[in-house]
Amino acid sequence: MAHFTKATSVKDWLNQRLAIEKVEKVMASEYWIPKNINFLWAMGLILMITFVLLLVSGIFLLMYYQPNVDTAFYSVNYTIMRDVDFGWLWRHVHGVAASVVFLIIYIHMFTGIYYGSYKKGREMIWLSGMLLFITFSAEAFSGYMLPWGQMSYWAGMVITNLFSGGSLHADFLVEWIRGDYVPAQAFLSRFFMLHVLLLPLAILGLIGLHFAALRIPHVNNQDGEEIDFDAESKKYLAGDKVGSKVMRFGNDFLSKDMMVVGIYLIFFFYLVFYHYGFAMDPVNFDPADGLKTPAHIYPEWYFLWSYEILRPFSTDIGLMAFGFAQVIFVLLPWLDRSPNTVPASRRGLFAIWFWAMLLDMIVLTAMGKLPPSGIFSTIGLVAALTFIGLWILLPIITMFEKKV
């Protein structure tokens, strides 16, 4: 049993019981971060802050939201938007943050791909990150159902229909997911449960895993440099702050993190108050009507690329292509056969692959929203085939990559 002595101060009392000094060292002052990183490394904290904004605004929305097909739309658009003091603020923050969080996730993801931060012991970081992406996607989708507007209803209809598996006609599965033949009360209640309980729990757990996965391999850096963290941290602690290649997370890197967060929040709140239309689709301000499909149905922008991979093909091939798109990013650490953990710019063909993939996903995103006719459907088909082709090429081009 541990030995306790009479505490000399509150800090000492806590220290004996919770080892707060040690925790502070492990989490902040002796959590060593390479110096040669840029602001893209602040995306993690930005995601954390955005998640907190979603959580807090969500709590206040939850106080007045009613998960009932007859009252859901009213509770959101009348009670929350008109009656509740600052209800509109929580809704706007929640809606905008739900959209912006995906922009940051994509930046975070492509940063990882560019700098090779999924290799050499960092596979678990990538894997837990991809699991977070998937749970965030499910969280976004389930949340989109809750206002029970036209887009909620029809997105619910279309996306759950995907589970029929095309020619397999697994209608029982679709009905099982919905708890009804169409999206109705059972569907709204269970998606409400998923959105406010099960998925947030999963996200919290996965965030823990994502952070833990970072401890042993350490944060990557922008030059692909192998840093001896023990030696460099000794140097820092010995007083050679300038000469050391590493810095403390707190407050050294944290101060830069907060600076980037500050700039991000200017952008974020501008969107919340003055430019929210992109995140709160006008069509969803019409109440759900199961007998009238809106003229254009499209998912939120962050789902468009995978939606577009589904669209240009016949049902079965489309579903297979869609399934492929959903899992393929998870396999990146194993599809990239190169031993190099350096920025893409120094990896020859991989640099071309990286920019081609980024551009292709932007094209897919754009085509996913446009009406699927004429030139747009042709471009969409080419972009979808390019996407699949690029992933087939990846192991081949990386296998022949020269070691740097």
Next chain:
Amino acid sequence: MKNKEPLILAVVVFFTLVTYYLVEPFAHSQMHKHVESESFAYADLPAIQKQGDVTRGQELVMGAGACTGCHSINVVKVPATMEPQMAAASYGVNPPDLSNAGAIYDPKFLAAMIKNPAHALMVEHKFDADAGKMHPMVPFYGAGGDIDQEIADMIAYLQSIAVKAEEVTPIMAFENACGRCHAVSYENWTPIGAKPNFKDKKDSLAFDIKLLEYQDSLKAYMGKTPPDLSMYIRSRGEHYVSTFIENPQSQLEGTAMPRVGVTPEAAEKVIEYLQDAGDTKRHEREEIGMSVMIYIVIFALFAFLWKRKVWKDLH
């Protein structure tokens, strides 16, 4: 070592903006028809050439024009001939009270309306006189004199009894021009008027029955029940609503909704009414938005100063 951060930032911003442009402005321009506003000029309707005379106008409105056979004019104590649901059963929709028609509607439109309602309302596809389908409002064929002079007189009279143009309130404009077909439940408005706060359930149900009867007639007349407009300012946006009011056919060809012929000022009041219903907290949003923006700039500034101080020792 060269600082690459500005370049990286430029790349991130560039791709973000390109994606935004493609999925928002560009995609929406491809999905929706763009309709320019014509500033409520009603250029297709002829201008009124004659100078109207109020006294003669009054005689016509009350007498030979036969307006008061269907329309009430509450301001001069001409009551409605029947209750709204009965009027709707006869005409399809409750005819508007004319007290403020002179202030809410464009005079050119009023003139065209008196002469040929189906034409002024742009519903000739529904009411084709040649095919024997008459609009429920009987056209004015003249009282024996110069018909254009007589119409000018009637309009002069309607304008003389109406409130001044700047006194038209949002609810006044909305009720007259839109509110006899459309409900706005978030403002407690029904097509037969604001629903009172009944203490007795029986009274409340009686009101609902009247409303349902009214809406049945309206549905038969319009082809479908006109939608509740509570959230239209957010589901359609100001530009769409405004151009739709100006000329429904321009946005939705073949729609049963008539052109309502409001003046530009009255149209603004209608929009304001819809904003109060569907975007009630917009003023608060802008005010709070400004304070939050100022605060967050200060926050970012202090974060920057802190970073600069901490990093001075690192390089």
Next chain:
Amino acid sequence: MGKAFGAVAAVGAVGSLVAMKRTWDPLPSVKAAGFTTLDMSIYEENKLVTEKWRGKPIFVLKKTAEMVAKQTEKQKARDIVIGGAHYMVSIGLCTHLGCIPAYDAGKEGFLCACHGGQFDFSGDVTKAPPPRGFDIPPFKIDGNLLVLGEAGPEYMKMKETGITL
């Protein structure tokens, strides 16, 4: 500088607490429903009617001339007089533990079934355990109408003299 930044961040956090507090406030629609208007001309003598105000039962009893004549000064002080008629208007909850007592028109008094507390026709306590008579809701006399939820001069006087809490 770190402390200054911390202070700025704290200001923001406190600012957001204001919004959070206001979101917890009762809704305007709830507050608007906090007023009940009673038309006092409809009540019959010695017949207890239970109205509702802010979710609570409100006893309204129009007193007979005989009751008015025999009542003590203390009982009279609890009366609300409208158009010459005397009324007992009070929150119909036993001041002991909040049960709703029943009125016996024959005995002209209330009996609480929970612990046997008794009240007279003026709502004053006649038998323990209740510590005091029925509480009287804030009211304002407006002609023939009684508005519950708004404190008029007659109510303020009752409060000052300690007739109700």
